Amino acid sequence: MNKNREECYVLTEKLEEITWALDGSCNDIDCDKYMYKRLLKKKYKPVLKHSYSCIPKLKMEKEAVMRLLSLKKFRQFRYKKCEVCGRKIDSLGKHYAIVSFTKPAEYNGKRVYECKLIRTHKKCKHKVSIPMGWQKMG
Ligand SMILES: [Zn+2]
Ligand SMILES: [Zn+2]
Secondary structure, eight states: OOHHHHHHHHHHHHHHHHHHHHTTOBOOTTBTTBTTGGGOOSOOOOOBOIIIIIHHHHHHHHHHHHHHHTSGGGGGGSEEEOTTTOOEEETTSTTEEEEEEEEEEEETTEEEEEEEEEEEEGGGGGGOOOOTTOEEOO
């Protein structure tokens, strides 16, 4: 992998994480929108309210990551293919959406969660069907 591609990949992952979090699949375990709350065995007691504690912080992070990703050196990596209609999407554009699914799995005898992402246009998002054995996040 070349250095730009690698850097772009890391930033894109970060952006995706922020995007789901803004969509209500937060990765903060203390938050009332924690993405795995339905899968937690223990009684779940959130102490943070997503809309007050996380959203302002996430918006700032998103802006910072987007600013980096729109640098010219990453231009060739920013277009993805919509998994519903097959057309091109600008991963920094407002039509880009990610639908995420999760399922429990076992790894070295430990329970972990696998995650699957489907990249689509916002308008194609409702056509994504839930893959067998997976649960929709958020
Ligand atoms: Zn949150
Ligand atoms: Zn599409």
